Amino acid sequence: MADRLNIKVEHLTRVEGHGNIVVNLAAGRLEEARFEIVEAPRFFEAIMRGRDYQEVIHIAGRVCGICSISHTCAALKATEAAFGVDISEQTLLLRRLAYNGEIIGSHVLHVYFLAAPDFFELPSVFPMIEIDKDAVLRAMRLKRLAYDLCKVVVGRHTHPVAMTVGGFSFVQDEDELGRIRARLVEAIEDVKQTVALFKSLTVPQFERETEYVSLKDPALYALYDGQIYSSEGEIVGADQYQEVIEEYVVRHSTAKHARWHRAQYMVGALARINNNFEQLHPLAKEAAAELGLTVPCFNPFMNTIAQIVEIAHCVIDSVDLIDSVLDRGVQDESSRVEPQAGRGVGAIEAPRGTLFHDYEFDDGGKCVSANLVIPTAQNLANLDADMRQFVPQIVSGTREQITRQLEMLVRAYDPCISCATHMLTVEFS
Amino acid sequence: MKTQAKPRVAFFDFACCEGCQLEVLSLEEQLLEMIELVDIVTWREAMSEKSDEYDIAFCEGSITREADIERIKHIRETADILVSLGACATIGCHNALKNQFSMDEVLHIVYGDRAEWFDTISARPITAVVPVDYQVNGCPASLPEFVTVFKHILMGKEYKPPNQPVCVECKLKDNLCVYEKGMLCLGPVTRCGCDAICTSYGHACFGCRGLVDDPNLNAAQDVLAKYGLSVEEIVGKFRVYNNWPELSLEESHSDG
Numbered sequence: 297m298a299d300r301l302n303i304k305v306e307h308l309t310r311v312e313g314h315g316n317i318v319v320n321l322a323a324g325r326l327e328e329a330r331f332e333i334v335e336a337p338r339f340f341e342a343i344m345r346g347r348d349y350q351e352v353i354h355i356a357g358r359v360c361g362i363c364s365i366s367h368t369c370a371a372l373k374a375t376e377a378a379f380g381v382d383i384s385e386q387t388l389l390l391r392r393l394a395y396n397g398e399i400i401g402s403h404v405l406h407v408y409f410l411a412a413p414d415f416f417e418l419p420s421v422f423p424m425i426e427i428d429k430d431a432v433l434r435a436m437r438l439k440r441l442a443y444d445l446c447k448v449v450v451g452r453h454t455h456p457v458a459m460t461v462g463g464f465s466f467v468q469d470e471d472e473l474g475r476i477r478a479r480l481v482e483a484i485e486d487v488k489q490t491v492a493l494f495k496s497l498t499v500p501q502f503e504r505e506t507e508y509v510s511l512k513d514p515a516l517y518a519l520y521d522g523q524i525y526s527s528e529g530e531i532v533g534a535d536q537y538q539e540v541i542e543e544y545v546v547r548h549s550t551a552k553h554a555r556w557h558r559a560q561y562m563v564g565a566l567a568r569i570n571n572n573f574e575q576l577h578p579l580a581k582e583a584a585a586e587l588g589l590t591v592p593c594f595n596p597f598m599n600t601i602a603q604i605v606e607i608a609h610c611v612i613d614s615v616d617l618i619d620s621v622l623d624r625g626v627q628d629e630s631s632r633v634e635p636q637a638g639r640g641v642g643a644i645e646a647p648r649g650t651l652f653h654d655y656e657f658d659d660g661g662k663c664v665s666a667n668l669v670i671p672t673a674q675n676l677a678n679l680d681a682d683m684r685q686f687v688p689q690i691v692s693g694t695r696e697q698i699t700r701q702l703e704m705l706v707r708a709y710d711p712c713i714s715c716a717t718h719m720l721t722v723e724f725s
Numbered sequence: 726m727k728t729q730a731k732p733r734v735a736f737f738d739f740a741c742c743e744g745c746q747l748e749v750l751s752l753e754e755q756l757l758e759m760i761e762l763v764d765i766v767t768w769r770e771a772m773s774e775k776s777d778e779y780d781i782a783f784c785e786g787s788i789t790r791e792a793d794i795e796r797i798k799h800i801r802e803t804a805d806i807l808v809s810l811g812a813c814a815t816i817g818c819h820n821a822l823k824n825q826f827s828m829d830e831v832l833h834i835v836y837g838d839r840a841e842w843f844d845t846i847s848a849r850p851i852t853a854v855v856p857v858d859y860q861v862n863g864c865p866a867s868l869p870e871f872v873t874v875f876k877h878i879l880m881g882k883e884y885k886p887p888n889q890p891v892c893v894e895c896k897l898k899d900n901l902c903v904y905e906k907g908m909l910c911l912g913p914v915t916r917c918g919c920d921a922i923c924t925s926y927g928h929a930c931f932g933c934r935g936l937v938d939d940p941n942l943n944a945a946q947d948v949l950a951k952y953g954l955s956v957e958e959i960v961g962k963f964r965v966y967n968n969w970p971e972l973s974l975e976e977s978h979s980d981g
Contacts, residue, residue: 309773312743336740336789337845342831343822351965354931355819361744361865409750409771420772422760436753443751451926453751454744454865458926465927630927 299324301691303699307334308706310410310420312362313713317702319687329683331676331706335713344655344666349375349461349635352663356653357455359668360712362405364455365398365446366646369520370653375461377535377640378657384629386621387463392520393617394449394456395644396610399519401442401453402647403565403603403610406710407490408435411600414704415497431493434486438607441479445614448472461633468626477618480611484579487608491583494604500701503594504685506678507558508567509541511645517575517609518568519645525571527592528557534643537652537669553677554669560677563649564709565602566593580609596682597708603647635661646671648712672711679709732879735767735779736810737800739786739793740820740848745811745866746770746785752868762879781806781878785866787813787820789848801855806878808859809851811866816935817969818864820848824968849969859884863919864933864966870918887918888938891930892945895921903929904952911959913945932966 301321308315316332340359344352356371357364369391376383383391408431409421418424425432443453449468450456458465511522512531524540525531532540543554555561569576569584573591576584584590584605589598637659643652649671656664682705690701736746750756750771766776782804788794801807812818823831824847832840851857859874861867870886877884891912895902903910903924911932912924923930937943940956949956 307769309769309775310771312770314769336786336793337835337843338740338789338820339823339831339835339845340819342826342834343819345834347965351931355822355965358742358744358819358864361742361747364742364744405747405750413773419774420768422765422772425757439751440753451928452922454748457923457928460928 301695301698303695303702305699305703308703310413311707311711311713312360313711315706315711315713317683317699317706319683319698319702321687321691326684326687329687330680331683331711333676333713340668341666344663347663349379349655349657349661349663352655352666353459353461356668359670361454362402362712363398363646363648363651365394365450365453365459366644366651367653368456368459369395370642370644370646370651371655372459372461373642373644374640374653374655375642375657377642378638378655379461379633379636379640379661380638381462381633383462386624386627386629388520389617389621390449390464390468391459393614393621394446394459395520396614396617397442397445397449397453399610399647400607400614401439401446402710403607404435404438404442406647406707407494407600407603407607408432410710411704411707414700414707428493430489434489438483438486438490441476441483445476445480448476460630462631463629465630467628467630468621470622470626473618473622473626477615477622480615480618483611487579487583487611490604490607491586494601495586495588499595499601500597500704501595502597502682502686502689502705504596504682505592505594506681507556507561508570508592509556509561509563509674510568510571510650511643512572513575517572517577517613519610521644524643524650526556526561527567527571530557534652535641537641537643537654541669541674543669543673553680554674555677560681561674562596562678563671563674564599565606565647566596566599567649568645569593569602569605576605577609577612579612580605583608596678596705599708599710603710635659648672648710649674670712672709672713675709675711679706679711731762731764732781733766733776733779734763734781734783735776735800735804736765736770737767737782737784738770739784739797739814739851740789741786741811741813741818743770743785744864745813745861748865748868749783749810749871752872755872759875777803779804781808783808783810784814784851785810787817787848787850788854789820789846790844791846792844794854797851797854806858807851807855808861808874808878809857810861810871812862812864812933812935812966814851815860815862816967817848817850817853818933818966821850821968822964823848825964847969853969860886862886862916862934867919867934869920886916888943889917890937890943890945891915891917891919891921891924891934892948893917894919895924898925900924902948903927904948909959909962911962913948913954914940914956914959914963932963935967936960936963
């Protein structure tokens with residue numbers, strides 16, 4: 297076992313944004329293990345002030361290129377809450393559909409393009425073509441389907457163009473929805489093949505029980521809507537997020553962390569499945585059983601597996617949603633919205649976990665203040681705690697093995713650093 | 726026929742959402758064809774290999790820290806060809822909105838009493854810090870334009886972005902003008918090349934591809950006249966994407 301070990305992985309690859317892994321071990325004792333954030337901050341809360349609500353929503357979507365539909369939806373929900381605007385059943389169904397598209401796209405990107413190369417000990421997805429071309433083509437097919445689903449519903453996957461306060465700026469084409477439905481049904485086979493592939497791979501064994509936080513909805517597997525739920529057994533309204541989620545600074549750490557009941561908590565696919573397993577679609581439960589994911593699951597590496605279960609859920613749920621939309625017939629529901637003074641909170645389960653947007657507007661619809669709470673920021677304390685417990689377990693390995701396993705741990709969280717850095721504390725050495 | 730090795734390509738990002746690189750990844754099969762023609766040697770978001778030797782650098786994001794200036798200068802010195810990828814790199818995008826406040830003020834709004842821990846300078850596009858050889862416009866970057874630029878680079882040809890307003894593409898698509906719906910649209914002064922995607926979905930254009938060269942001459946004056954608008958009025962809305970340099974009609978952008 298190494299007596300002294302210093303690992304610094306600068307600008308970890310195959311994650312969104314810039315982060316460093318730092319581990320220091322001296323005299324056999326762990327001195328520090330942390331994930332640093334070195335992304336340039338973008339100051340969203342500052343730049344939104346004084347801007348018209350439509351510009352705020354447009355800018356909000358640009359917080360993230362991977363989950364811009366989540367950010368746009370969270371901003372729309374917050375604005376609708378502030379203005380007292382109710383959305384129609386059709387708008388809700390279509391937003392949930394676009395939202396499923398984003399979850400599928402984001403999870404496929406992470407599972408196949410960012411995480412899978414580790415299991416094959418490859419530096420990226422590109423050389424995987426030599427080893428398992430079918431898997432790479434399947435990944436591309438699923439991602440293309442997710443993008444096309446978003447295109448049909450909101451115009452585009454990255455930075456959607458057709459979502460407005462109260463509804464949509466265009467009327468979705470029923471024939472296109474029907475064609476996407478057929479492709480979703482065909483994709484069930486690709487989902488099964490994905491399950492089969494990952495069933496054959498070995499996920500690192502590591503457990504650390506923590507607090508799991510997600511939205512919860514009595515009727516549905518909570519993604520688009522719900523109350524804030526903790527696995528400690530507490531549930532509160534989304535608009536009370538600031539009363540339960542405490543963001544704090546650890547002196548020796550570089551990033552703002554979050555806690556609720558415990559010193560840290562986890563958000564994301566694994567937290568959602570731990571909290572809401574019963575509401576998953578039967579096909580997704582089947583996938584979970586195949587993949588050996590039983591709840592509660594305390595292995596953070598299983599977050600990648602939980603994402604595969606959610607891909608299964610979202611594919612089949614999208615078929616059901618399209619059926620509901622087509623049964624009703626797509627109506628032109630464009631409406632004008634009158635801004636009013638007020639504050640609103642929008643909470644949503646982004647692919648990486650619970651996301652909060654909170655805006656206050658004046659009576660002309662100009663933004664007075666903004667606050668965004670990002671999933672990756674909420675996960676950082678939990679990730680550091682995992683690293684502190686994980687390093688002593690793997691320290692007998694070679695430096696390369698230890699580094700690789702730590703990189704895999706960070707990647708399992710699927711961190712989205714660009715999202716998180718608008719408000720994270722960043723240390724410059 | 727050339728016998729030299731394939732050109733080496735690197736992707737880098739500064740302050741941005743990484744959506745442009747994600748768009749490039751979504752080229753999928755086409756991306757695999759491109760890999761036949763070049764060697765991608767550095768792409769942190771997608772692969773673990775890294776190299777400080779490359780011929781072509783695609784750079785996404787804005788410059789917002791002193792350290793970024795040194796980094797982009799190093800990339801400029803290393804690469805034969807530098808491409809600004811997307812609105813943050815080419816025109817500043819939302820990052821530059823903070824430039825209308827003092828840097829102290831934005832630091833305090835976001836970081837409170839820990840503001841002094843951080844370093845930020847007025848945000849600027851890469852094009853304002855180093856010369857670039859090619860630009861890909863849009864938020865996210867327009868994929869057809871990315872592919873066009875990529876081909877031009879490989880052929881050693883200059884690429885001139887289109888210099889007509891979005892209205893031209895919008896009219897070709899027979900869209901109902903969104904001004905008819907009472908919206909303020911930046912299509913009349915914005916560089917086309919996006920296939921008028923936002924207006925085709927019934928939304929207004931926010932100007933993500935930047936101003937046409939000399940908007941007073943090249944803008945769709947008939948649209949402005951019909952709705953009683955001046956170029957000055959709609960340029961006010963333009964700050965969402967185009968706040969670097971401090972916008973004035975006298976110094977409209979050139980292709981560089």
